[in-house]
Amino acid sequence: MFKAFTSVFKKKPVVAINVTPELVQKRHRLSQNLQQIYKSQIDLMNKSVDNIAKVPLINHYIALNDQYKTQYKEICNKSFENIDYSEENFLKLINKQLDFKVSELEAINNKITIDELLSLDENYTDQINDFFFKFHINRINASFSLKEYIYHESLLQKHSSEKVLNDAIKSTSKILSLNDYPIPKFVITKSQSEFPEIYCIAPHVIHIMFELFKNATIPSITHNKPITINIIDDIENENVIYEIIDNGGGMPTQMLGKIWQFHYTTSKETDRDVIHGFGMGLPLCKVFAKFNNGSLDLINRQGDGVTVRLTLPKFIEK
Incomplete structure (x- = not known):
């Protein structure tokens, strides 16, 4: 992975x-x-x-x-x-x-x-x-x-929020397919007429999105719902927020206190593969978000689904 x-x-x-x-x-x-x-x-x-x-x-x-x-x-x-x-x-x-x-x-x-x-x-x-x-x-x-x-150049650059998202969807679909996982449907919306730019290390953000999409895949397919991604231009705080929403029923309450633990997993040893089983997904995503001067938060909609908010800056002050 x-x-x-x-x-x-x-x-x-x-x-x-x-x-x-x-x-x-x-x-x-x-x-x-x-x-x-x-x-x-x-x-x-x-x-x-x-x-x-x-x-x-x-x-x-x-x-x-x-x-x-x-x-x-x-x-x-x-x-x-x-x-x-x-x-x-x-x-x-x-x-x-x-x-x-x-x-x-x-x-x-x-x-x-x-x-x-x-x-x-x-x-x-x-x-x-x-x-x-x-x-x-x-x-x-x-x-x-x-x-x-x-x-010989900075890897921390401005990128189109739309392009980074589309690259993440393509990468996720390819990896899921190569590992015999189903590919979910994606719906993209935006809060403004134009897609805002973000300042980030693109492969880091693509990795974060892969993990979030992977987690949302089975619940979304099981409930026959798409994964919805809202791109929100947070003009006041000069941020861009990716809101990743599934409608897969949400997480059990007992899991919520542990989802940010490193190496916490509900998978059995025989279930491990290159896609999951080591409990590094969400906590490592939080590290990558922090390294990109952003943040990662999760909202559990019990009985409905999960919303994850990835916040990234539009620019970095030198």
């Missing part, structure tokens, strides 16, 4: 690049930024060894500490600031670190057992939630920094 969206960023071929003082300065900025991120991640995992590592699932995250320490040492190399250090070798290192960022969450999920999920649910605390949130913010921040260096 995660590779389906991270692969949106295709690797560019390595070509001969002249190393200039400006390029060395760009390397320096990336190195300093990654050092801060990795140090934050290492400190987070070190502190968790004493505080929350008694929950078995947490140890799969803490086991990555050595890898982060290795990456920290790699990026501290002062040779990067030498004009004689080739850009080709630097890009090899950056791509290697990016490969780890792409695969580390999948590696964690592949180790998790149903007993560990149950134990986490029974012992879940605000402290554990804070650990997961910080871990994934750091992970996404590192991946974002690496990709921006490789692509």
